[in-house]
Amino acid sequence: MDLITGVLNFLDSLMGSAVWFPFALLGTGLFLTVYLGFPQIRYFRHALAHVRGKYDKPGAEGDATHFQALTTAISGTVGTGNIGGVAFAIFLGGPAALFWMWATAFVGMTSKFVEVTLSHKYREKDANGHIVGGPMYVMEKGLNMKWLAVLFAIATVISSFGSGNLPQSRGIADGVEATFGVPSIVTGGVLAILLGLVLLGGVQRIIKTAQSLVPTMSVIYVIGALGVIFWNLPQIGPSFAAVFSDAFTGSAAAGGFLGASFAYAFNKGVNRGLFSNEAGQGSAPIAHAAAKADEPVSEGMVSILEPFIDTIIICTLTGLVILSSGVWTTKFETGFGRFDTEVISGNYSDQLDEDRAALFIHLQPASTWPATMFGESPVDTVAAFDGEIEVVAGRLVTPDITILHNRSVAEEVRVTVDGMPYSGSIVVEDGSVTSDVDIRGRSLVHSVELTTHAFKQGAFGDWGQYIVSVGLVLFAFSTAVAWSYYGDRSVTYLLGVRAVVPYRVLYVAGFFVAAVVDTGLIWLISAVTVALMTLPNLLSMIWLRQEMKATVAEYWEKFEAEHGSRGSSQDNGR
Numbered sequence: 001m002d003l004i005t006g007v008l009n010f011l012d013s014l015m016g017s018a019v020w021f022p023f024a025l026l027g028t029g030l031f032l033t034v035y036l037g038f039p040q041i042r043y044f045r046h047a048l049a050h051v052r053g054k055y056d057k058p059g060a061e062g063d064a065t066h067f068q069a070l071t072t073a074i075s076g077t078v079g080t081g082n083i084g085g086v087a088f089a090i091f092l093g094g095p096a097a098l099f100w101m102w103a104t105a106f107v108g109m110t111s112k113f114v115e116v117t118l119s120h121k122y123r124e125k126d127a128n129g130h131i132v133g134g135p136m137y138v139m140e141k142g143l144n145m146k147w148l149a150v151l152f153a154i155a156t157v158i159s160s161f162g163s164g165n166l167p168q169s170r171g172i173a174d175g176v177e178a179t180f181g182v183p184s185i186v187t188g189g190v191l192a193i194l195l196g197l198v199l200l201g202g203v204q205r206i207i208k209t210a211q212s213l214v215p216t217m218s219v220i221y222v223i224g225a226l227g228v229i230f231w232n233l234p235q236i237g238p239s240f241a242a243v244f245s246d247a248f249t250g251s252a253a254a255g256g257f258l259g260a261s262f263a264y265a266f267n268k269g270v271n272r273g274l275f276s277n278e279a280g281q282g283s284a285p286i287a288h289a290a291a292k293a294d295e296p297v298s299e300g301m302v303s304i305l306e307p308f309i310d311t312i313i314i315c316t317l318t319g320l321v322i323l324s325s326g327v328w329t330t331k332f333e334t335g336f337g338r339f340d341t342e343v344i345s346g347n348y349s350d351q352l353d354e355d356r357a358a359l360f361i362h363l364q365p366a367s368t369w370p371a372t373m374f375g376e377s378p379v380d381t382v383a384a385f386d387g388e389i390e391v392v393a394g395r396l397v398t399p400d401i402t403i404l405h406n407r408s409v410a411e412e413v414r415v416t417v418d419g420m421p422y423s424g425s426i427v428v429e430d431g432s433v434t435s436d437v438d439i440r441g442r443s444l445v446h447s448v449e450l451t452t453h454a455f456k457q458g459a460f461g462d463w464g465q466y467i468v469s470v471g472l473v474l475f476a477f478s479t480a481v482a483w484s485y486y487g488d489r490s491v492t493y494l495l496g497v498r499a500v501v502p503y504r505v506l507y508v509a510g511f512f513v514a515a516v517v518d519t520g521l522i523w524l525i526s527a528v529t530v531a532l533m534t535l536p537n538l539l540s541m542i543w544l545r546q547e548m549k550a551t552v553a554e555y556w557e558k559f560e561a562e563h564g565s566r567g568s569s570q571d572n573g574r
Contacts, residue, residue, distance in 0.1 A: 029107025093265030094251025100269025108279025117300030133289025164483020188515025228458030255329030384431030394421030
């Protein structure tokens with residue numbers, strides 16, 4: 001496991017967590033935004049008109065309506081990224097991370113517009129007569145780069161597990177177990193069966209399931225979030241202020257939160273924003289390619305709404321719930337996962353400024369310090385502990401050590417084996433506990449656990465946790481359904497329709513297995529696979545920018561010829 005973690009961390013450091021990755025993602029979106037004249041603003045009303053079916057044409061080829069394609073794509077984005085991902089970003093980067101999620105969403109609206117338009121333009125039919133499309137077809141037919149198309153398709157298949165399957169299953173299992181006490185293995189088994197039943201119904205059942213789930217889950221979640229926000233209304237103003245004031249400075253230490261540098265908040269905000277709305281990743285175009293539309297640009301405009309709904313609305317609600325409730329700086333009783341636990345030498349306190357400063361440097365990855373560009377970086381004086389720790393009746397008795405869990409100083413640490421207090425020694429190698437023991441205590445929490453605590457601090461009280469659990473199940477399950485579609489369309493591209501059934505079987509099996517896999521490792525897998533999809537997709541969007549611009553101009557010429565300038569002025573913003 002340590003070897004796998006090490007390899008994934010190394011790959012992530014070269015791609016998704018590298019200093020240059022967020023700049024590449026935001027830079028591409030910003031460039032295309034300026035190049036195309038801010039389409040996310042100018043065409044917003046026109047996009048709404050298309051979703052309502054105002055310009056639908058009878059007999060248009062495709063497997064889904066504009067609305068169905070939109071809900072399928074939204075179901076792929078509105079998932080644990082909205083509930084757990086936002087919490088994870090704030091946990092890592094503080095309030096500033098939310099600002100960079102917004103920035104990612106704004107320019108991401110243009111990225112979605114471009115990638116969906118191009119994918120719809122180069123779509124085709126598979127052997128079963130279904131419409132198929134996506135960036136892999138753009139790369140093969142538009143760029144004449146079959147090898148890049150194959151690379152993207154392979155990355156998409158892997159990412160269907162890393163983004164749409166594993167973290168969704170883990171998120172559901174964690175939330176249901178924390179709220180209802182249902183063992184993860186039971187939750188994973190039941191949901192795997194339900195997922196299998198949906199996938200057996202093929203493309204149309206996948207699309208109809210997404211269409212049904214998205215409105216329901218959104219209403220439930222929004223009501224719950226507003227219940228917390230209005231309950232903590234006096235803190236909304238300071239929360240917004242912190243988001244903007246920390247955006248370019250990083251977040252200072254507060255409570256159990258030890259602070260985050262600007263670069264770290266920027267990196268994690270952008271990465272979590274991408275994980276949430278998938279703009280630039282290339283997944284949503286696979287769903288939109290199936291839409292019934294004879295003009296690719298019309299479907300591209302519909303996709304503009306996705307980052308707005310996903311990030312600007314739903315992620316913002318989650319962020320304000322977490323910030324206004326104050327739970328992001330509060331320590332809670334929790335289990336210590338080995339991936340998130342480190343034993344360091346010396347006694348450190350988060351109440352002492354000197355200790356906070358030292359731990360702050362220790363917790364910020366060296367790669368995220370801007371100073372490294374100039375050959376400088378702060379010196380990390382915190383040393384990992386290596387040796388044995390003595391435990392008596394579940395309590396640590398070895399002096400001069402500190403337990404860090406979830407990037408915070410752990411308190412009231414207890415060690416058990418099979419539910420009973422442990423006495424003896426536990427082995428620590430380079431800061432990592434290697435003995436087979438269970439460790440609990442008080443520390444910061446993240447992901448779904450953090451959001452659950454936040455929802456309990458509102459008008460619904462402890463009932464708020466049930467809203468999170470229900471919302472999580474619906475969000476995450478719909479995401480898993482949508483990503484199964486992305487995966488089997490990619491498998492179809494690589495191996496043909498004969499490979500779809502074996503892929504779906506593996507997908508359902510993965511959904512079950514993920515229910516009992518360590519959360520931290522799953523988030524790491526997701527980060528790596530997202531980057532593997534995003535990079536070739538960004539390349540194709542930049543490469544075909546002129547073609548994109550010409551396609552948009554051609555669309556408006558046809559539109560004005562058919563509807564007249566008066567009709568276009570009402571909702572195209574020209």
